[in-house]
Amino acid sequence: MSRRPLVADVALLAFLVLYAVPFLWQLLTSFKPESELLRVPPLLPRALTLAHYEVVFAQSSVPRALVNSLGVGVLTTALACALGVPAAYAMATLRVPGARALMLGIVASTAFPQIATVSPLYLVMRALGLRDTWAAVVLADASFALPFVIWLMTRFMREIPRALSEAAALDGAGRLRTLLAVHLPLTAPGLASVALLTFLFAWNEFLFAFTFTATEASRTVPVALALFPGVFEVPWGDIAAASILASIPPVLIVVGLQRWLVRGLLAGALTE
Amino acid sequence: MTRREREERRAAVAFVAPAVVTLAALTVGPALWVFWLSLRERLPVFGVDRFAGVAHYAFLATDPRFWSAVRVTLVFTLTSVALELALGLALALAMRGQRVGRRAALALLLLAWALPGVVTAKLFEWLYHPAAGLVNVVLRSQVNWLGDPSLALPALVLADVWRTMPFVALFCYARLLTIPAAVYEAAAVDGAGRTAAFRYVTLPLLAPVLIVTLLFRTLDALRAFDLMFVLTGGGPAGLTETLTVYAYRSLFQTLRFGFGSAIGVVVFVLVMIVAAAYLAVLRRREAAA
Numbered sequence: 138m139s140r141r142p143l144v145a146d147v148a149l150l151a152f153l154v155l156y157a158v159p160f161l162w163q164l165l166t167s168f169k170p171e172s173e174l175l176r177v178p179p180l181l182p183r184a185l186t187l188a189h190y191e192v193v194f195a196q197s198s199v200p201r202a203l204v205n206s207l208g209v210g211v212l213t214t215a216l217a218c219a220l221g222v223p224a225a226y227a228m229a230t231l232r233v234p235g236a237r238a239l240m241l242g243i244v245a246s247t248a249f250p251q252i253a254t255v256s257p258l259y260l261v262m263r264a265l266g267l268r269d270t271w272a273a274v275v276l277a278d279a280s281f282a283l284p285f286v287i288w289l290m291t292r293f294m295r296e297i298p299r300a301l302s303e304a305a306a307l308d309g310a311g312r313l314r315t316l317l318a319v320h321l322p323l324t325a326p327g328l329a330s331v332a333l334l335t336f337l338f339a340w341n342e343f344l345f346a347f348t349f350t351a352t353e354a355s356r357t358v359p360v361a362l363a364l365f366p367g368v369f370e371v372p373w374g375d376i377a378a379a380s381i382l383a384s385i386p387p388v389l390i391v392v393g394l395q396r397w398l399v400r401g402l403l404a405g406a407l408t409e
Numbered sequence: 410m411t412r413r414e415r416e417e418r419r420a421a422v423a424f425v426a427p428a429v430v431t432l433a434a435l436t437v438g439p440a441l442w443v444f445w446l447s448l449r450e451r452l453p454v455f456g457v458d459r460f461a462g463v464a465h466y467a468f469l470a471t472d473p474r475f476w477s478a479v480r481v482t483l484v485f486t487l488t489s490v491a492l493e494l495a496l497g498l499a500l501a502l503a504m505r506g507q508r509v510g511r512r513a514a515l516a517l518l519l520l521a522w523a524l525p526g527v528v529t530a531k532l533f534e535w536l537y538h539p540a541a542g543l544v545n546v547v548l549r550s551q552v553n554w555l556g557d558p559s560l561a562l563p564a565l566v567l568a569d570v571w572r573t574m575p576f577v578a579l580f581c582y583a584r585l586l587t588i589p590a591a592v593y594e595a596a597a598v599d600g601a602g603r604t605a606a607f608r609y610v611t612l613p614l615l616a617p618v619l620i621v622t623l624l625f626r627t628l629d630a631l632r633a634f635d636l637m638f639v640l641t642g643g644g645p646a647g648l649t650e651t652l653t654v655y656a657y658r659s660l661f662q663t664l665r666f667g668f669g670s671a672i673g674v675v676v677f678v679l680v681m682i683v684a685a686a687y688l689a690v691l692r693r694r695e696a697a698a
Contacts, residue, residue, distance in 0.1 A: 141506045141507075141508075143508075143509060145507075146507050146508060146509040146510060147509070149503055149504060149507060149514060150509075150510050150513060150514055150517075152503075153513075153514050153517035153518055154517060156517060156518070156521065156571075157517045157520055157521065158543070159521070159529075159532040159533065159536055159571065160520060160521070160524065160532060162532075162535070162536065162543050163531070163532050163535060166535065174541065175540060175541040176541070177541050177543075177546050178546060180543075180546070220427050220428040220431055221428055223424040223425075223427070223428070224424060224425045224427070224428035224429070226424060227420070227421045227424035227425045228425070231417055231420060231421035231424070232414070232417055232418065232421060233421040233422070233425055234418060234421070234422065239425070239429070241688070242432070242437060243432070244688065245681075245684060245688075246432060246436040246437065246440070248628055248680055248681070248683075248684040248687075249436055249440055249677070249680075250631070250632035250653070250673070250676045250677055250680050251632065251634070252632060252634060252652075252653045252656050252657060252672075252673050252676050253439075253440065253443050253670075253673040253674060253676055253677035253680075254435075254436065254439035254440055254443060254673075255657075255660065255673070256443055256446055256660050256666055256669060256670045256673060257438070257439035257442035257443050257446060257670075258435070258439050259660075260453075260666075261434075261439070263453075276435060277435070279431065279435055280432075280435035280436045280439075281436075283428060283431060283432060283435070284432065284436065287428060312420050312424070337523060340525065341523075341524070341525035341526060343525065343526055343527050343634070343635035343638075343639075344634050344635065344657075348661060358525070359525045359526070359527035359528070359635070360527075362525075362527050362528065362531060363527050363530075363638075363639050373535055373538075373541075376531055376535070377531075377535065380528045380531045380532065383525055383527070383528050384524055384525070384528055387520070387523035387524050387525070388520065388523075390523060391515075391516045391519040391520050391523050392516050395512060395515055395516060395519070398519065398523075399515065399519075399579065399583075402576075402579060402580075403579070403580070403583050
């Protein structure tokens with residue numbers, strides 16, 4: 138095929154900037170003075186202000202929600218990896234009794250709709266007295282995070298040559314040691330991608346977080362944003378600022394950790 | 410069974426057990442329990458908990474709100490997935506062969522996909538604002554997009570396409586990059602023009618990825634919740650109420666756990682039908698590879 142002209146690349150980038158306009162418009166809105174919010178055109182404000190961010194930080198539950206989301210995201214990822222990586226190691230290298238049925242169950246449970254499992258989980262959380270705690274959200278999120286980790290990590294670990302495990306065994310390494318010294322280092326990039334995606338899913342999750350939280354003590358950012366209060370009218374500028382704050386991890390991930398994100402995403406369906 | 414095999418088996422069980430027990434408690438258990446719940450009349454606030462048989466399903470069969478939700482769910486899923494696939498494929502084709510600013514292109518593309526659904530809902534609520542929304546400003550109109558019965562569902566679909574099309578584009582793009590240029594050179598030698606090359610080379614090679622993406626996206630669209638719950642709340646007049654929103658309302662607003670679970674079961678069954686098709690395709694591909 139002929140090499141395409143530079144102008145085609147520029148046109149494509151321009152289109153993609155336009156595609157991001159819903160987000161960029163919200164970004165601009167978050168810095169617009171209150172008095173100019175509902176007066177468009179002009180599209181661009183005469184001055185920029187941090188007033189909306191000041192309101193969000195001083196008067197809303199969003200700062201606390203950011204902490205909750207960070208805690209829930211990190212703990213969900215840690216839990217899913219701590220339980221999922223050993224399971225994936227066994228699925229990939231050992232003869233697990235009922236392995237086929239188990240794998241089918243794991244893959245199927247990544248497809249379970251949250252709306253179907255939310256009512257039983259609610260009764261469980263209530264019975265355990267976990268409502269309105271991080272633990273409730275972390276456990277509920279683990280229901281989709283854990284099967285996801287096992288599924289992808291099994292795929293990554295299957296690619297490690299059997300000879301390496303055998304060599305480790307000859308050197309007297311037990312299975313746990315083989316996992317830690319051979320499989321974990323060799324699948325580290327894959328694990329990083331999986332962990333990144335798990336964190337992102339937990340950060341973005343709404344249904345479980347909305348159901349199992351009740352107060353500022355455990356509400357995550359999406360919940361705080363959905364419930365963002367307005368007294369007499371909708372505080373569009375403050376909501377914009379809160380939206381931008383809720384978007385910080387996703388933006389950092391697509392910009393700074395893009396390679397890992399793409400690797401994890403593609404591993405789900407493209408391994409042939 | 411040799412001693413070695415017994416040892417391996419024990420080790421395997423030990424490695425798998427914590428995850429299996431957790432999954433049993435958090436996914437498989439609830440998935441079975443919800444079927445049982447759907448057969449009960451359960452109103453937690455009033456302490457009511459008795460067997461109801463298939464009463465909830467019998468009610469749903471003649472419930473106009475339920476059938477409206479079924480229709481909205483299917484229309485949302487079909488239009489949203491069709492648009493995502495068409496646009497995602499087109500964009501992937503445009504991105505192939507790009508030499509300058511690839512990282513920036515991917516970042517701009519994936520941003521929409523990576524945002525929380527609630528943020529997307531807020532972005533579009535503001536874009537659709539009747540007076541000051543960017544959409545109305547650009548179109549020089551004063552339309553109440555989310556309040557108009559004939560526009561609310563298309564407006565919702567558009568927001569969903571915006572956030573999920575990048576996923577389709579990324580998958581197609583990644584597959585396109587793996588098609589060697591030699592294949593096209595061979596096609597050109599055989600006299601294939603651009604259209605013929607697309608029809609007989611690109612499309613067949615993309616087909617497996619498209620099918621997997623189609624099923625994956627269908628699954629996700631059927632169980633989508635956050636975007637519609639926050640953007641339209643099912644309104645106006647229930648015209649954008651999907652099965653998931655109806656189920657959620659029944660569960661946590663009218664607090665009818667048995668009834669709400671019955672709607673949840675319907676979503677579950679719909680999703681599992683698509684998931685079964687998805688697994689069958691994956692397995693066929695693994696067998697072929």
